[in-house]
Amino acid sequence: MSRAEKFYHRLVVWLLFAILALPLVATLLYALSSQWSATILPQGYTLKWFIVLWSDARFLTALGHSLLICLGALLFSLVLVLPTMFVIAYYYPRLDQVMSVLILMPFAIPPVVSSVGLLQLYSSSPLMLTGTPWILIGCYFTIALPFIYRAIANNMQAINLKELMDAAHLLGASTWQAALFVVLPNLRKGVFIAVLLSFSFLIGEFVFANLLVGNRYETLQVYLYNMRNGSGHFTSALVISYFFVVLLVTWLANALNPERG
Secondary structure (H helix, E strand, C coil), X not given: CCHHHHHHHHHHHHHHHHHHHHHHHHHHHHHHEEECCCCCCCCEECCXXXXXXXXXXXXXXXXXXXXXXXXXXXXXXXXXXXXXXXXXXXXXXXXXXXXXXXXXXXXXXXXXXXXXXXXXXXXXXXXXXXXCHHHXXXXXXXHHHHHHHHHHHHHHHHXXXXXXXXXXXXXXXXXXXXXXXXXHHHCHHHHHHHXXXXXXXXXXXXXXXXXXXXXXHCCHHHHHHHCCXXXXXXXXXXXXHHHHXXXXXXXXXXXXXXXXX
């Protein structure tokens, strides 16, 4: 590849990055502006709106609720999905095609329709879960399932699960010892990708959170919706803070990942 072609490719990449980043940069400028009406750039800059936002106990509570629900749903998903996927991949590989269809079913039903059914099912005894975080953890589990299953399934195919298990058996390991100490460490990259994809999607989920829980267990997106009629500067600061939280969690996960790069 010539220098001119490399320069052209880099230029295209940077232009695409600039176009994608433009709305976020504009939102950040509006969040930092003290006044912005008749000029191209803000007439003044201030951190007032970020200070007001991060001093709001209601915002911090909503952020904590969102993080707890997302992490709870992801932990529940991994504990349930990983053993199931191992059994399918090792003992019943033909079921993978069936599972690939089943895991897409949550996306076949609109969230509004699902919410109406869940409201009728869990609004009375014996399981009165509406208005509690438990119903959101269950809903988010179904949302995260396709991301987690597909990422880990691809990782299992890449590591050649059967050969790893056979090698471990030859060295005297039992099936579950081989699964825990040989297969699981080789799935770290797939689990890492699955968790990041699912978290970035779940923390922005609004329909289930608003209809099933609402203000009774206010999440970050419900808080954003409730503040929509307030100051545009404050809302912009909230949106930027939301992106900052996602980036921070991604950075922390990447820093803790032993197989970076």
